[in-house]
Amino acid sequence: xxxxxxxxxxxxxxxxxxxxxxxxxxxxxxxxxxxxxxxxxxxxxxxxxxxxxxxxxxxxxxxxxxxxxxxxxxxxxxxxxxxxxxxxxxxxxxxxxxxxxxxxxxxxxxxxxxxxxxxxxxxxxxxxxxxxxxxxxxxxxxxxxxxxxxxxxxxxxxxxxxxxxxxxxxxxxxxxxxxxxxxxxxxxxxxxxxxxxxxxxxxxxxxxxxxxxxxxxxxxxxxxxxxxxxxxxxxxxxxxxxxxxxxxxxxxxxxxxxxxxxxxxxxxxxxxxxxxxxxxxxxxxxxxxxxxxxxxxxxxxxxxxxxxxxxxxxxxxxxxxxxxxxxxxxxxxxxxxxxxxxxxxxxxxxxxxxxxxxxxxxxxxxxxxxxxxxxxxxxxxxxxxxxxxxxxxxxxxxxxxxxxxxxxx
Amino acid sequence: xxxxxxxxxxxxxxxxxxxxxxxxxxxxxxxxxxxxxxxxxxxxxxxxxxxxxxxxxxxxxxxxxxxxxxxxxxxxxxxxxxxxxxxxxxxxxxxxxxxxxxxxxxxxxxxxxxxxxxxxxxxxxxxxxxxxxxxxxxxxxxxxxxxxxxxxxxxxxxxxxxxxxxxxxxxxxxxxxxxxxxxxxxxxxxxxxxxxxxxxxxxxxxxxxxxxxxxxxxxxxxxxxxxxxx
Numbered sequence: 352x353x354x355x356x357x358x359x360x361x362x363x364x365x366x367x368x369x370x371x372x373x374x375x376x377x378x379x380x381x382x383x384x385x386x387x388x389x390x391x392x393x394x395x396x397x398x399x400x401x402x403x404x405x406x407x408x409x410x411x412x413x414x415x416x417x418x419x420x421x422x423x424x425x426x427x428x429x430x431x432x433x434x435x436x437x438x439x440x441x442x443x444x445x446x447x448x449x450x451x452x453x454x455x456x457x458x459x460x461x462x463x464x465x466x467x468x469x470x471x472x473x474x475x476x477x478x479x480x481x482x483x484x485x486x487x488x489x490x491x492x493x494x495x496x497x498x499x500x501x502x503x504x505x506x507x508x509x510x511x512x513x514x515x516x517x518x519x520x521x522x523x524x525x526x527x528x529x530x531x532x533x534x535x536x537x538x539x540x541x542x543x544x545x546x547x548x549x550x551x552x553x554x555x556x557x558x559x560x561x562x563x564x565x566x567x568x569x570x571x572x573x574x575x576x577x578x579x580x581x582x583x584x585x586x587x588x589x590x591x592x593x594x595x596x597x598x599x600x601x602x603x604x605x606x607x608x609x610x611x612x613x614x615x616x617x618x619x620x621x622x623x624x625x626x627x628x629x630x631x632x633x634x635x636x637x638x639x640x641x642x643x644x645x646x647x648x649x650x651x652x653x654x655x656x657x658x659x660x661x662x663x664x665x666x667x668x669x670x671x672x673x674x675x676x677x678x679x680x681x682x683x684x685x686x687x688x689x690x691x692x693x694x695x696x697x698x699x700x701x702x703x704x705x706x707x708x709x710x711x712x713x714x715x716x717x718x719x720x721x722x723x724x725x726x727x728x729x730x731x732x733x734x735x736x737x738x739x740x741x742x743x744x745x746x747x748x749x750x751x752x753x754x755x756x757x758x759x760x
Numbered sequence: 761x762x763x764x765x766x767x768x769x770x771x772x773x774x775x776x777x778x779x780x781x782x783x784x785x786x787x788x789x790x791x792x793x794x795x796x797x798x799x800x801x802x803x804x805x806x807x808x809x810x811x812x813x814x815x816x817x818x819x820x821x822x823x824x825x826x827x828x829x830x831x832x833x834x835x836x837x838x839x840x841x842x843x844x845x846x847x848x849x850x851x852x853x854x855x856x857x858x859x860x861x862x863x864x865x866x867x868x869x870x871x872x873x874x875x876x877x878x879x880x881x882x883x884x885x886x887x888x889x890x891x892x893x894x895x896x897x898x899x900x901x902x903x904x905x906x907x908x909x910x911x912x913x914x915x916x917x918x919x920x921x922x923x924x925x926x927x928x929x930x931x932x933x934x935x936x937x938x939x940x941x942x943x944x945x946x947x948x949x950x951x952x953x954x955x956x957x958x959x960x961x962x963x964x965x966x967x968x969x970x971x972x973x974x975x976x977x978x979x980x981x982x983x984x985x986x987x988x989x990x
Contacts, residue, residue, distance in 0.1 A: 356875055367857030666853045669814065670914065671842025671870035674834045750834060754814040757853060 361684045371659065375652040375685070376692035379733055382645025383693045386638055386729050387700025390721045393634030395708070400623055400630070410451065410579050411484050412590050413614045414597065415572035423604035432601050432610050434570040442573065445596060449589045451578050454478035455570040457560050461531040463553065465517040472513060474530055474553045476560025477574070484574040485543050492524045492539030495556050499538075503558045508539040510550035530555075533563060583621050590615035638729070645733050650740030653685060657744035664748050665756025674749035681745040682738055689737040693730035700726075761922060761953050762788040762811060767820035769806055780806045782976035783820070788955065790921070793948040795956040795964040798973035804957045805926060807973070811955065812845055812924045813837040825921055842870055846915030850927035852907040854899040854914075860886060861895040864913045871918060885913040889943060905936030912943055922953040929963055941966050 365372045416432040439455045458475040475481075479495045487494075490511065499506050507530070514523040523537045535555065543549035561568065577586050594613045595605065603610035657664075664677050704720055748756065769781040780803045788794050798804045809815035810822065813832065822829045825844055832840075846867075847853075854863045861882050868878035886892050889909040891902075899907055908928060915923050925944065929937040941963060948954045948968075956967055964970045965984055972980040 356869060359875070360869075363857065363862075662853075663855050666855055667866070667870070668834075668838060669812075669841065669847050669853070670867040671838055671918070673838040673870075676870065752815050754809045757814070757849070 357680065357683065360680060361687060364680075364684060365688065371652075371656055372688055375649060375656065375737075376688050376695075378648035378652055379645060379689045379737070380692040380696035380699070382641055382648065382733060383696030383726070383730055384700045384703075386641045386645070387697055387721050387726055388703060389637045389641060390634060390725060391700070391704040393630065393637065394720055397627060397630055397634075400627055409616055409620055410576045410581075410586065411614075411616045412575040412577060412593070413572060414575065414593070415612045417609045417612055419603055419607050419610035421604040421607040421610075423607065424602050426602055430610075432603060434572070436568040436570060438597065438600070439570060439573070441600065442575075442593065442597075446589070446593055449578050449581065451576040452478075452480035452483050453573060453575045454481040454484065455557055455572075456481070456574055457557065457564070457569065457571040459560075459564060463513070463517065464529040465523075465526065468517045470513075470516050472551055472553050474507075474555060474560070476557040477554050478557055481554065481574060482541065483576055485545065485549060487541040487543045487549075489539050489541050491522065492537070494539055494541070495554060500556045500558050503562050504556060505533065505535045505559060505563075506538045506555065507535045508541055508554045509537055510552050511540060511542045512547050512550040513553060514540050516551075531564075577617070581617075583617050583624065586617035587615060587621070590617060642729055642732060646736035646740070649689060649733060649737045653737060653741040654744050656685075657681065657741065657748050661748055661751075661756050665751075665753045665758075668749075668753040669757065674746075677749040678742065678745045681741055681748075685737045685741040686734055689734045690730070693733055697726050697730060761790040761792070761825060762786070762955070763821075763823040764811075765821045767807075767810065767822065768818045769803075769810060769815075770818055780976055781810075781817070784973075784976075784978060786971065786978065786981075788953060790953055791948070791951050793945070793954045793956075793968040794971060795958055795967040795969070796971050796973060797958060797961075797964050799959060801975075802973040803976045804973050808924055808926050808955065808957050811922075812847060813841050838870075842867060842918060844921045846918060846920035846923045848908070848911050848915050848923065848925035848928045850930040852899070852904075852911045852931075854907060854910060856899055859896050859898055860891060860902065860910045863899070863910055864917050867914060867918045882913070882917055885917045886910070888916075889913045903936075904932050905939060908932060908936070908940050909943065912940070912947075916947065916952075920952070922955060923947060925954065925956045927957055927959070929958065929960065937963065 416434055419426065419428060419430045419432065422428050434455070436455075439453070442453060443450070454477045456475055456477050458473055460471055461474050463470055463472050463474075477495070479497055479500065482489070482494050489508070492508070494508055495506070498504070507528070509523055509528075517523065517528065518526070523540055526537050527534050528537060529535075530553065541550070541554075577589055581589060590613060594611065597603075597611050598605055598607070601611065660681075664672075667677060668674075701721065708720070764784055764786040767781055767784040767786075768779070770777040770779045772778075784807060796804045796807060806815065810817045811824075813824075813829065816832065824840065827840075829840075854860075855866070858866070861879060864885055865878045865882035868881060873881070883892065883895060886895050889912055891906060891909055891913070894902060894906060899910070902910065908931075912928075915925075923944070928944070929940055932940060937960075944954055944956065945966065954967075956963070958964055967984060969981070969983050971978055
């Protein structure tokens with residue numbers, strides 16, 4: 352297939368007709384450049400949204416208690432509601448099939464000491480599944496397990512920032528730290544996509560916490576992730592049902608929004624996924640529009656090029672060029688130009704995104720970028736458009752009688 | 761070499777059609793030097809285009825080198841042109857972005873000759889028309905006469921059986937006209953059939969046979985003094 356002579360002809364034609372080649376190359380390069388930029392910026396916006404919600408598991412529901420704001424069934428206003436262990440059992444029994452994980456939580460702020468370093472952190476008593484809620488990742492050691500829970504072991508998993516604050520460059524794994532005067536063993540370190548503040552927590556078994564601080568069966572709040580197979584609407588309904596059931600159990604007025612609070616991420620997800628959908632449609636429309644503009648541009652130029660070359664093609668035919676060789680020559684030239692300039696536009700666009708990317712964060716554009724397949728796909732489409740746009744006039748030019756072509760100006 | 765019987769050709773003009781050639785009979789043997797004369801509109805260019813396979817005829821028979829030309833597709837026509845015919849045009853028709861040498865070598869490219877070889881052959885032919893030193897010049901750096909000589913070299917480079925020249929001197933002054941005609945005579949003396957279209961008597965007189973066309977018909981066909989001189 353490789354025909355050096357054909358390539359020589361093409362390179363000569365390109366280099367001797369710079370304006371023409373530059374025009375068509377520029378059209379394609381510019382279209383791909385715009386496509387890359389717009390697509391990249393769109394992706395950046397999407398990334399920002401995703402990032403905002405990736406800090407915790409996206410199927411989280413948090414439930415907490417407060418003072419009531421309405422009198423109900425003989426109970427006065429301002430009664431403090433308190434979850435107990437039986438609420439945990441209640442939720443598990445009643446809604447087990449809709450739950451992915453559930454963890455009760457008690458937390459308190461304590462002074463934490465390692466050697467000479469001392470700082471104040473929030474210590475949370477949780478169940479082993481709790482890391483799912485926070486999307487936390489254990490970077491060293493392990494998270495809590497049920498054995499720790501049953502033994503009410505004095506062990507902790509600490510956040511990355513806690514380790515950094517107290518241990519500096521050293522590893523905290525296996526070391527002992529003093530929390531509120533009690534010695535705990537560090538069995539693991541975690542990182543959390545929620546950022547520094549989420550990495551300043553210390554997790555210890557729920558049972559340990561309940562026993563050491565108060566020795567009661569009080570529960571602060573619940574962290575839940577719902578079954579990911581639920582649709583967003585189902586998840587919202589589920590949250591409402593659970594909320595209602597707990598209110599009933601604790602004799603809180605159904606209209607009281609404060610006595611028992613709930614934050615169901617599914618409601619937020621609904622808005623976000625609507626927004627994301629809108630955004631991806633917008634990106635698609637923009638991308639498509641750019642492509643079409645590029646296709647129209649390259650088509651026009653191909654028609655112009657072939658028209659301009661009609662006489663030359665006539666000469667070539669008079670000296671023995673077959674129609675096929677003429678079509679092939681024009682095609683090969685246009686493919687070469689579009690592919691090369693498309694690639695240049697791609698590199699340029701990616702380069703701009705890379706350079707300008709960090710400074711765009713304040714405009715809610717995070718990590719703007721394009722996936723290679725998308726852009727390569729776009730380039731291929733433009734090349735195909737160039738081929739088709741070039742093929743029709745080339746075919747026509749190749750088939751007009753040489754005498755007509757020769758008389759063309 | 762060229763045998764034409766009852767050749768007709770019309771061009772559509774709007775709804776009507778213009779009958780340009782109204783039954784031409786012409787027989788040109790190998791090695792002849794023929795000129796076709798006629799005023800503009802007499803159909804001489806149309807005749808040349810048909811003979812040169814640049815256009816197709818409507819009725820009648822045309823034999824080129826004994827082969828009946830019928831139902832030609834562009835590909836076959838291109839191959840025949842490349843093999844048998846060389847063209848010289850009034851407006852030279854050189855490709856503007858190619859040097860003289862590359863222009864001459866172009867028919868050999870379509871013949872499939874290797875680059876090195878075809879450039880060598882092309883250079884030989886440029887030398888033959890006296891333009892070896894101008895091989896690497898672009899057409900717009902050459903004079904009219906030089907351009908036409910490049911075109912002649914291009915027509916000859918494939919060693920065609922027939923050279924077709926459409927008003928080869930139409931754009932040239934008298935001095936260069938003579939040099940071009942001398943070249944055509946040399947070609948003919950080497951045995952090539954030369955077919956010239958012109959409306960200049962001085963040019964026609966230098967050929968060996970003059971065919972006069974008027975309104976699509978041959979009105980006279982005679983041998984010149986030049987032919988008798990040999």
